[in-house]
Every structure is written in C-alpha cells, then in structure tokens.
Amino acid sequence: MSLSIEQKLNQKLEKIFQELELDAKFAFVKPSDRPDLSDFQCNGALALAKTLHKNPREIAGNIAEQLKADADIAAVSVDGPGFINISLQNGFIGALADSIAQDERFGCEKSASPSKVVMDFGGPNVAKALHVGHLRSAVVGESIRRIEQFVGNEVVSDVHFGDWGTPMGMIIAEIIRQDGNLDKVETYDVAAISAFYKQANIRCKEDEIAKEIARQITADLQNGNPEYRKAWKYLRDVSVADVKKIYAELDAHFDLWLGESDAHAACGEVIKLAQEKRLSEVDEGATIVRLPETNKPMPPVILVKSDGGVGYQVTDIATIKMRVEDLHADEIIYVVDKRQTLHFEQVFQVAQMLGIADNVKLTHIGFGTVNGTDGKPFKTRDGGVMNLEDLIELSKEKVRQSMPKPGEVEGYGADEIEKLVSQIALGAIKFQDLKNNIGSGYVFELEDFAKFDGKTGPYIQYAIARINSILRKAKAQNLEEGDIVIENDDERSLALKLLQFGNIIFRAHEEKEPSVITDYAYTLAQNFSNFYNTCPIMTAQTAEIAASRLKLARLVRDMLKQLLYLLGIEAPEAMLKA
RNA sequence: GCGCUCUUAGCUCAGCCGGAUAGAGCAACAGCCUUCUAAGCUGUGGGUCGGGCGUUCGAAUCGCCCAGAGCGCGCCA
Numbered sequence: 001m002s003l004s005i006e007q008k009l010n011q012k013l014e015k016i017f018q019e020l021e022l023d024a025k026f027a028f029v030k031p032s033d034r035p036d037l038s039d040f041q042c043n044g045a046l047a048l049a050k051t052l053h054k055n056p057r058e059i060a061g062n063i064a065e066q067l068k069a070d071a072d073i074a075a076v077s078v079d080g081p082g083f084i085n086i087s088l089q090n091g092f093i094g095a096l097a098d099s100i101a102q103d104e105r106f107g108c109e110k111s112a113s114p115s116k117v118v119m120d121f122g123g124p125n126v127a128k129a130l131h132v133g134h135l136r137s138a139v140v141g142e143s144i145r146r147i148e149q150f151v152g153n154e155v156v157s158d159v160h161f162g163d164w165g166t167p168m169g170m171i172i173a174e175i176i177r178q179d180g181n182l183d184k185v186e187t188y189d190v191a192a193i194s195a196f197y198k199q200a201n202i203r204c205k206e207d208e209i210a211k212e213i214a215r216q217i218t219a220d221l222q223n224g225n226p227e228y229r230k231a232w233k234y235l236r237d238v239s240v241a242d243v244k245k246i247y248a249e250l251d252a253h254f255d256l257w258l259g260e261s262d263a264h265a266a267c268g269e270v271i272k273l274a275q276e277k278r279l280s281e282v283d284e285g286a287t288i289v290r291l292p293e294t295n296k297p298m299p300p301v302i303l304v305k306s307d308g309g310v311g312y313q314v315t316d317i318a319t320i321k322m323r324v325e326d327l328h329a330d331e332i333i334y335v336v337d338k339r340q341t342l343h344f345e346q347v348f349q350v351a352q353m354l355g356i357a358d359n360v361k362l363t364h365i366g367f368g369t370v371n372g373t374d375g376k377p378f379k380t381r382d383g384g385v386m387n388l389e390d391l392i393e394l395s396k397e398k399v400r401q402s403m404p405k406p407g408e409v410e411g412y413g414a415d416e417i418e419k420l421v422s423q424i425a426l427g428a429i430k431f432q433d434l435k436n437n438i439g440s441g442y443v444f445e446l447e448d449f450a451k452f453d454g455k456t457g458p459y460i461q462y463a464i465a466r467i468n469s470i471l472r473k474a475k476a477q478n479l480e481e482g483d484i485v486i487e488n489d490d491e492r493s494l495a496l497k498l499l500q501f502g503n504i505i506f507r508a509h510e511e512k513e514p515s516v517i518t519d520y521a522y523t524l525a526q527n528f529s530n531f532y533n534t535c536p537i538m539t540a541q542t543a544e545i546a547a548s549r550l551k552l553a554r555l556v557r558d559m560l561k562q563l564l565y566l567l568g569i570e571a572p573e574a575m576l577k578a
Numbered sequence: 579g580c581g582c583u584c585u586u587a588g589c590u591c592a593g594c595c596g597g598a599u600a601g602a603g604c605a606a607c608a609g610c611c612u613u614c615u616a617a618g619c620u621g622u623g624g625g626u627c628g629g630g631c632g633u634u635c636g637a638a639u640c641g642c643c644c645a646g647a648g649c650g651c652g653c654c655a
Contacts (some may be wrong), residue, residue, distance in 0.1 A: 001615085033597090033598070033599090034598065037598090041598095043597065046596090046597060046636095046641080048595095049635095050634095056635095057620045064589065079597080079598075080597080080598045081597070081635080081636080082597090083597080083598065096592090104597075125655075145617085162655065165654070165655055166653080166654055166655080167654080206652095215653090218643085224590075260655090284652085284653080285653085286652075286653055288652075288653090295580085296580085296581055296582080297580055297581060297650085297651050298651090299651060299652050300650060300652060301652085302653050304653090305652095306653060307653080310633085311653065311654080312655050313653095329645095338582095338583080338650095339649060339650065340650095340655085341582075341583095341650075342581090342582085342650055343650095343655090368583090368648095369648090369649085369650095402617080410631085413589050424617090434615090435591085435592095435603090436590090436591070436592095437591085437592080439583085440584080440591085441648085441649095442590075442591075443588090443590065443591090445590075446644075448590080448604090450603080451603095452617050453603085453604080453617060453618090454602090454603045454604060454617095455591095455602065455603045456603085458617055458624090459617070459618085461617085462615080462617050462620090465615070465617090466614075466615055466618085467614095469614065469615060470614050470615095471615095473614060474614085484638090515592085519592075519602090522602085522603090523602090529618060529619065530619075532614080532618080532619085533610095533618080533619055533620090534619095536613075536614065537614060538613095539613070539614075547586090553609095553614090564592090574615085575615070576615090576619065577615075577616095577617070
C-alpha cells in the first residue's frame with residue numbers, strides 16, 4: 001500500500017531529523033507556497049531555531065545536505081530565513097502516480113483502528129416541510145458520513161426526527177379546535193397537516209391560553225393518552241413518508257429513522273438516574289440539573305417541565321444513553337445548527353455527570369446559518385423560508401434550459417435528460433453549500449444555486465464528462481494505458497496534485513470539513529483543464545506519451561468521481577449542451 | 579448585562595497552532611473553437627487583511643483595547 005506523497009516525504013524527513021537529533025515534530029512538508037522555486041517546502045528549521053537558539057539557516061543547511069543524497073529528490077535549497085525547498089525527480093512522481101493509478105483507494109489507507117460512529121443529522125420536524133435551513137445539515141451530514149465511512153469507520157446515521165415536542169400538541173390542539181375532535185385526522189395529507197401547524201403557530205404566538213392547551217396536550221401525549229397517541233402516530237408516519245422522498249432526492253442516507261419519541265422510555269431512566277445520583281432538584285415546579293458555574297452562562301438543564309412533559313434536553317441525553325448502550329457508539333457526531341452550541345454543551349455535560357458517556361466521544365459540528373443578503377437567516381420576500389423542493393426545482397429548470405430536448409441527442413429520451421438535469425442541478429446545489437467552511441454561514445444568493453461556471457459542482461462534472469469522452473475514443477481506437485512519464489509542466493503539476501489525495505482525505509476527516517474536498521476537487525479539475533488544453537492524448541507525439549496521458553486522464557476521472565462521491569454528488573457519464 | 583463567533587478585492591469567500599510576493603470564484607476588460615465537449619482556457623486591472631497598541635528577527639495569523647455585525651443565554655426545538 002502506498003502513501004500519499006506528503007507522507008512519503010515526511011518519512012524521509014523524520015529519518016533525517018532523528019539522525020540530526022532534531023525534534024521530529026517539525027519534520028513535515030507542505031506544498032510549496034512558491035511553486036516557482038519548489039514542489040514542497042519544510043519550515044521546520046525556522047520553528048526549531050527558536051527553541052535551539054541556533055541560526056535557522058544552519059539547521060536548514062544540515063537537513064538539506066542529507067536530503068540531497070536522496071535519489072528521489074531532484075533539488076534542495078535553503079532560501080530566505082531558512083525555508084527548505086524541495087523539488088522531486090520526475091521519475092519519482094511518475095512511479096508514485098503509477099502506483100496510485102492501480103489502487104481504487106488511490107493509496108489512501110483505511111484506519112488501523114476503526115471506530116463505531118453514530119451520526120445525527122437531518123433533524124426534520126413533523127408537519128414542517130424541509131426548507132433551505134435543512135439543506136446544510138443534510139448535505140454536510142451526508143458528506144461527513146461518507147468521509148468517515150471511507151476512512152474505515154463503521155457509521156450509523158440517524159435522522160433524529162423532531163416528533164415529541166410542543167409542536168405536536170399544537171397541531172393536535174388546532175385540529176381539535178377546528179374539527180371538534182380527532183376523528184378526521186387520518187384523512188389529512190401532509191399539506192393539510194402542515195397548514196394546521198402554521199395556523200397553530202400563529203395562534204400560539206398571540207394567545208397564551210392556546211399555548212397552555214397545546215403544552216398540556218403535549219404532556220398528555222408523552223404520558224400516554226391513547227387518543228393523542230393514535231393521532232400523533234398518524235401525523236408522524238405521514239411526515240416521515242414525505243420527508244423520506246426529499247432525503248432520497250438529496251441522496252442523504254439514514255440507517256435509522258428514529259425520533260425524539262423513541263427516547264421516551266430512556267428519558268424516564270435518565271430522570272431516575274439523576275435523582276439517584278442526587279444531581280436533580282425541583283425548582284419552580286420543574287425537575288432540573290444545575291451545572292457548575294463557569295465564566296460562561298450555564299442555565300440549568302430541564303429534565304421534566306413544570307407541566308410534567310419532557311423537552312429536547314432530556315430526549316437528547318436519553319438518546320446518547322441509547323446510542324451508547326444499544327449501538328455501542330465510540331463517537332457520536334451531531335451535524336446541527338451552530339446556534340445549538342450551548343444546548344449541546346449542556347447536554348454533553350449532564351451526560352458525563354450521569355456517567356452515561358464515559359466511553360464515547362461527543363462532537364457537535366455546528367454549521368453556520370444560510371443567510372440573506374441582510375446578514376440574517378434567509379427569508380423569502382414574503383417573510384417565509386424557501387422550500388427545499390422549490391430550490392431544487394428552480395435549479396433544475398435552469399439546467400433544463402441549457403439542455404437539448406428529449407430525442408435531440410441519440411440515446412437521450414425524456415428519462416435520461418431528466419436524470420441528467422437532476423444530477424447537475426443537485427451537484428450545483430450541494431457543491432455551492434459544501435464549498436463554504438462549515439462553521440461560517442454563507443449568504444444565500446438564489447442565482448448561485450443555478451450557476452454552473454467557475455468553482456461549482458458542474459465544473460467538476462464537466463471535467464469528468466470530457467475525460468469520459470476521451471476514454472470512449474481511446475477504446476474505439478484500441479489505445480491502452482502505459483507507464484506514466486512526466487514530460488512537461490502540466491503533466492507534472494497534475495501528477496503532483498493527484499498524489500495529495502491521501503493527505504486531503506486525512507485532513508477532511510480530521511477537521512470534519514468537506515470544504516477541504518471541494519477545494520481539492522476544484523483545483524484538481526483545474527489542473528486537468530490545463531493538461532487537457534496543452535497535452536493532447538489521441539494525437540500525442542508518440543505512442544508512449546499517449547499511453548501515459550491516457551492513464552493520467554483516467555486516474556483523474558476516477559479520483560474526481562470518488563471525490564464527488566464523498567461530497568454526495570453524482571458524476572454523469574456525459575454533459576449535454578443545447 | 580453576560581458569553582460565543584465574526585470583520586480580508588466591487589460581490590461571495592479561502593488563507594489563521596507566526597514565516598518568502600495575501601489566494602480563488604463571480605463581476606469588469608482583452609484574447610482563444612477547421613484540433614480529445616468553449617459548462618473550458620489564457621491574460622489585465624482590482625487589497626493600508628475593520629482601527630489602534632503590544633509580543634516577535636518576522637503578524638491577516640498570537641495577546642490586549644476600541645468600533646461595527648451576527649448568534650446564544652430555564653420550562654420552543
């Protein structure tokens with residue numbers, strides 16, 4: 001199994017650092033900031049100079065001297081205050097590229113000690129259509145799920161449906177208010193249920209009494225009222241069915257479709273445990289757990305509300321308990337809005353106090369909100385939030401306009417065209433979201449989700465489609481792959497880029513940051529575009545060059561497809577243009 | 579009030595456990611299709627990295643102060 005090129009160079013450096021009795025912590029390279037001077041650089045000498053009180057150039061010189069002896073390295077120089085610039089032999093680059101070209105993991109090893117990771121993302125609610133706010137959780141969550149899986153972890157994803165809170169009581173109350181009873185509940189579809197919820201929402205905002213009724217119904221529902229339970233089950237089932245459709249379209253995969261309600265029994269255990277450990281107390285009618293005061297405001301966690309119902313703090317704690325006991329999770333990753341940071345800090349802390357999270361790593365990946373141009377969470381002109389389905393359709397329509405009509409291109413009927421439209425539109429939407437750092441929110445520009453130029457999903461899909469086209473032609477002419485030979489700059493930088501794959505995956509996994517992959521996929525596709533323009537394959541000067549370039553192109557195609565897969569994006573075989 | 583996050587090109591964002599000339603996309607302008615898909619490529623212009631002080635041989639990056647923005651702070655989720 002081969003290593004990424006950085007790992008290879010790091011190993012060489014580590015050996016030298018050890019021989020020179022230098023701290024190997026600084027024995028690492030990064031792609032050069034000055035590509036005009038070198039392929040990679042090591043700044044270790046600068047860092048070491050501080051602690052050793054030595055001249056950085058002298059330290060760098062000693063390291064460089066040793067590196068020069070390495071046959072894989074073409075040139076080493078010490079520049080500026082003590083940068084070590086390293087350039088590689090073309091033969092070395094070609095050989096490494098050859099080795100990853102025959103490996104479906106491109107030289108990226110799986111984790112030696114895989115762990116069981118439970119992922120919690122999606123977080124849809126009963127009776128609420130998914131809107132743009134749900135896009136990030138689904139898209140980011142799915143990407144991280146695939147990255148974790150790729151590095152070798154066993155991942156179980158759970159949608160964690162919002163089906164146990166006050167909104168449930170609000171809907172039921174509203175239906176009773178309008179119908180007099182719950183007899184007609186099972187005749188309502190999602191749209192009707194959603195309409196009830198909207199009306200309930202307005203009513204409860206204006207009317208304290210209505211709110212009180214809703215709260216009481218919620219508590220009764222949770223505590224087992226059979227009539228409410230029956231209606232609730234129907235509402236929940238209808239909502240789940242609806243939401244499944246859109247997650248399927250987004251290609252977000254959930255192994256479990258559990259909700260807050262599934263933690264209800266465990267909630268009781270958590271409450272009991274807290275009492276036994278004397279961690280809970282009753283305050284203003286509610287059962288709470290107080291948290292140690294720090295410089296941060298830490299409001300107490302409410303286990304049981306004063307009306308006897310449970311809120312999402314307990315259900316989340318109880319869910320941790322279940323995930324540890326039933327699923328044997330080593331790590332639980334939550335991909336949830338950044339605004340929930342305090343909530344998760346509280347929940348994690350109580351889980352630890354209760355001793356139910358002793359052997360599990362709890363991670364909240366808080367993503368920034370999708371904002372409007374005013375910097376506030378995105379709203380449509382009428383003040384509502386944009387439906388996810390509407391957003392997707394909008395992007396699709398834009399793609400459709402640039403497409404040939406069904407039948408115009410051989411082999412592309414209505415179904416094939418529509419499939420293509422969907423792949424491209426969703427590629428654009430997901431990439432648009434994923435290219436932003438998770439933590440920082442981004443401004444939602446409607447047009448951006450229907451843009452296909454520049455740093456976009458379709459740009460990468462297009463690169464793949466062009467390579468596919470070459471591969472078809474090569475096959476027709478019986479051109480076969482041969483050893484990779486680096487004979488010009490564009491081939492060289494493309495190959496060097498390809499060799500970073502393992503390192504990129506490692507970073508994306510470590511930082512839980514899909515934008516590391518979008519960046520890499522984009523620059524790789526960019527490197528390929530240069531190669532495409534300057535390095536003809538079918539009309540290359542010699543058969544050897546053609547064979548080498550063919551392998552490079554195929555490798556780029558396979559890698560880009562893999563990268564897109566890790567982003568949850570499909571790669572069409574071809575891209576058609578009207 | 580307390581706490582968290584943020585302020586980089588006209589716009590949207592990278593870069594941030596200190597290092598060489600601060601990058602990309604979009605937008606603007608100028609070029610490139612008898613040659614593997616122009617959803618592409620090449621080039622040009624565009625920045626006192628919010629302001630100030632400090633630490634350092636060296637600061638967009640670390641610390642402090644100020645200004646501005648967003649978010650969060652017990653019975654919604």
